[in-house]
Amino acid sequence: MSKFIxxxxxxxxxxxxxxxxxxxxxxxxxNSHLIxxxxxxxxxxxxxxxxxxxxxxxxxxxxxxxxxxxxxxxxLAKALEVDQAAITDIESILNELKTLAxxxxxxxxxxxxxxxxxxxxxxxxxxRLFTECLxxxxxxxxxxxxxxxxxxxxxxxxxxxxxxxxxxxxxCQRKLLEAxxxxxxxxxxxxxxxxxxxxxxxxxxxxxxxxxALLAWACDADVLQIWTDVAGIASTDPRxxxxxxxxxxxxxxxxxxxxxxxxxxxxxxxxLPAAEVNIPVFVGSSxxxxxxxxxxxxxxxxxxxxxxxxxxxxxxxxxLKNPKMLQTxxxxxxxxxxxxxxxxSVDSITTSEISVAMTINGQLNQEISKEFLKDLRDLGxxxxxxxxxxxxxxxxxxxxxxxxxxxxxxxIPDINVRMICLGASKHNFCFLVNNKDAESSIxxxxxxxxxxx
Numbered sequence: 001m002s003k004f005i006x007x008x009x010x011x012x013x014x015x016x017x018x019x020x021x022x023x024x025x026x027x028x029x030x031n032s033h034l035i036x037x038x039x040x041x042x043x044x045x046x047x048x049x050x051x052x053x054x055x056x057x058x059x060x061x062x063x064x065x066x067x068x069x070x071x072x073x074x075x076l077a078k079a080l081e082v083d084q085a086a087i088t089d090i091e092s093i094l095n096e097l098k099t100l101a102x103x104x105x106x107x108x109x110x111x112x113x114x115x116x117x118x119x120x121x122x123x124x125x126x127x128r129l130f131t132e133c134l135x136x137x138x139x140x141x142x143x144x145x146x147x148x149x150x151x152x153x154x155x156x157x158x159x160x161x162x163x164x165x166x167x168x169x170x171x172c173q174r175k176l177l178e179a180x181x182x183x184x185x186x187x188x189x190x191x192x193x194x195x196x197x198x199x200x201x202x203x204x205x206x207x208x209x210x211x212x213a214l215l216a217w218a219c220d221a222d223v224l225q226i227w228t229d230v231a232g233i234a235s236t237d238p239r240x241x242x243x244x245x246x247x248x249x250x251x252x253x254x255x256x257x258x259x260x261x262x263x264x265x266x267x268x269x270x271x272l273p274a275a276e277v278n279i280p281v282f283v284g285s286s287x288x289x290x291x292x293x294x295x296x297x298x299x300x301x302x303x304x305x306x307x308x309x310x311x312x313x314x315x316x317x318x319x320l321k322n323p324k325m326l327q328t329x330x331x332x333x334x335x336x337x338x339x340x341x342x343x344x345s346v347d348s349i350t351t352s353e354i355s356v357a358m359t360i361n362g363q364l365n366q367e368i369s370k371e372f373l374k375d376l377r378d379l380g381x382x383x384x385x386x387x388x389x390x391x392x393x394x395x396x397x398x399x400x401x402x403x404x405x406x407x408x409x410x411x412i413p414d415i416n417v418r419m420i421c422l423g424a425s426k427h428n429f430c431f432l433v434n435n436k437d438a439e440s441s442i443x444x445x446x447x448x449x450x451x452x453x
Contacts, residue, residue, distance in 0.1 A: 002182055003222035007032040008190060008212035012229035013286040014126045015041040017079040023130070024137040026227060026289050033179040034219060036148075036190045036212040037130050039122025040076070043069060044205075047097075047119050054104035062101050070094050073125050082132040089128050097121045112158035116192075116202045123148075123189035123208070131187040138185065142178075146186040151175055151218070152193035152211065154201045161193055161201035163214055172218035180219070188215070206267035213281075217273035224274050224281045226266070231285040232294030233258070233265055235450045236309040240439045243451050247308060248292055249300040254307055254394050255281075257428045261310040261347075261392035271296065305404070306395040306449040311442055313435055314363050315347070315388045317419060321355040322380030332356070334379055342372040347390065348421040348430055357419050359390060359432060388418060389438035392430040393445065399426045411448040412441050 007030060013023045014037055027035050038044075046069055054062045077090050100118050104110045110118070124147075131145040151171035154161035178184035190208025193201045203210055209226055216224040231246060233255070238244040250258075252275040259266040265283065274281050275298070284293030325331045335356060339346060348359045362368055363386055376382050398404060399422065408429065409417065418432040433441050 002031055004034075004180060004219060005030055005032045005223045005225060006034045006036065006212055006216040006219065006221045007225040007227060008036040008209060009038065009130075009227045009286060010208065010229070011038040011041040011044070013227050014038060014130065017076060019286065020076075020080065020130055020133045021137065022289070023227065023286050024134045026286060027134060027185070028138045028141075029289075030225065031182075032225070033182070033185055034176065034215060034221075035130070035134065035185065035187045036208065036215060037123065037127050037187065038190050038208040040072065040126045040129075043072070043122040043125070044119060047122055050101050051104065051110045051115050051118055054101055055108045055110055057105075059102065059105050062105050066098055066101055069097065069121075073129065076129055077132075080129060080133050080136075082129065086128060086132045090125060093121060093124050093128070113199060116158045116161075117200045119202055120189075120192040120200045123191050127187050127189045134185070134187060142184045144184055144186050146175070146188040148188040148190075148192060148211070148215075149194035149198075149200060151188075152214070154193040154195055154203070156195045156197070156199065156201065158199075158201055160204040161195070163193060163203070164196070165214070165218070167196070168214060169218040172215065176219055207269075209267040209270040210273075213270050213273040213279075216279050217277055220277075221279055224279050226270070226281060226283045227286040227289075228265060228283065229285060229287055230265060231288050231291035232283050233296075233308070235307070236442055236446055237311065240311065241443050241446045243443075243446055245450065246292065247294050249295045249297065249302070250307060251300050252296060252298055253427050254396070255296045257392065257394045257425065258308050258310050261312055261390060261394070261428070261430060303396040305397065305401055306393050308394045309442055309445060309450075310392045310394065311438055312347075312361065312390045312392075313438060314361075314386075315390050315432065316360045316363060316368060317357060317385040317388055317432060318360060318376065319355060319357045319383040319385075320376060320380045321383070323354050324380075325354045325356075331379075335376070338372065338375045338379070341375070342369065344368075344372060348419065348432075350419060350421060359388075359419065363387075385418070387435045388432045389435050389441075390430055390432055391438065391441055391445070392428055393449070394428055397426055398422070398429045399424075404429065407448065408445065411444045412437075415441055 009023045135143045153164045153167035190211035233247045234244040236244045281296040346358045350357050415437045420431045
């Protein structure tokens with residue numbers, strides 16, 4: 001029996017006729033059993049635009065966005081020369097989109113439930129078209145369309161639904177039996193699911209990778225492939241540092257840190273289901289499938305001190321000071337209760353005898369509410385600093401390597417470091433700098449730790 005392979009293709013891999021045929025050939029060459037696809041490039045953004053415009057604009061404005069989505073997918077269907085049954089399905093989904101958009105426009109409201117149904121349209125369109133494309137390319141295999149909502153059962157937390165993993169596994173083991181035995185390949189959607197009542201849900205932006213990993217876990221897959229528009233993971237963002245080098249292998253722990261602290265190539269939650277049962281993950285380019293790409297696995301042959309660097313801009317530093325913290329208990333609990341009540345998360349934290357400094361991903365008046373800050377001010381003197389960047393050095397034995405901090409800060413002697421977080425993870429050393437110094441810091445650090453390899 002051949003290895004069970006789950007292949008996920010992103011929006012750029014669904015961009016047009018040529019991209020779809022390239023992706024179909026990749027699925028065929030690798031003998032993929034389950035193919036998970038994102039919406040065609042740019043479609044999700046247009047659907048989000050409808051959700052924002054429809055409640056406040058007239059129908060004519062909304063119709064322009066709808067027409068762009070419709071024309072693109074009808075043109076793509078014709079370019080792929082799909083049969084009439086597929087055209088009928090595409091038109092039916094587009095009519096559903098039009099009905100949703102009109103409803104939002106008439107009610108002047110887009111509820112979380114409606115929002116999920118709206119955004120799910122993108123993946124439903126692309127997967128239907130890609131199924132027909134794969135049927136043409138892979139005549140030796142029986143290819144079928146699978147509505148992922150039949151297996152990806154979630155709670156009803158619309159926009160950021162949580163998969164019910166036991167139900168997911170049960171449905172996958174039942175409905176994908178033919179794929180397991182190699183008789184059939186299925187094309188399905190990332191990003192979306194359905195509640196136990198059959199209501200469409202989404203796993204949040206970037207959730208297509210996570211969907212693929214969940215499906216790989218539920219199917220007991222041997223390999224998960226993530227096909228994007230770049231040839232694997234690099235040592236840092238090549239747009240920032242020309243000396244960035246490709247990474248051939250990286251551990252789950254390192255890759256998770258990299259994703260959590262700003263690397264764009266993977267959704268932070270992607271690796272959790274795969275790591276849980278040790279499913280190797282391959283990241284490669286659908287535009288250059290012969291490139292080596294990156295393997296993510298439990299253990300790697302090499303374990304460099306610094307393997308990669310990540311940058312996350314526009315961070316906010318909150319420093320809370322209160323002398324009552326000294327030799328008392330429960331103060332940190334009070335702080336974290338405020339974070340919990342406002343559904344905010346802390347990225348990094350350091351403490352002293354009477355103060356706590358914490359970083360948050362986002363800026364005031366955007367992700368950070370005035371009510372949240374008010375509740376923190378009730379606990380002490382609060383200082384808020386914006387326009388900061390979190391730099392993360394990802395590697396191995398970071399918290400047990402003498403002289404590392406000295407090498408880091410000697411590399412950036414003229415750059416002010418606002419906060420340091422070291423010791424919580426053996427894979428990560430992170431600190432804050434001003435936004436204006438962030439990219440030059442990455443280049444200098446890359447030259448010191450990776451450029452010499």
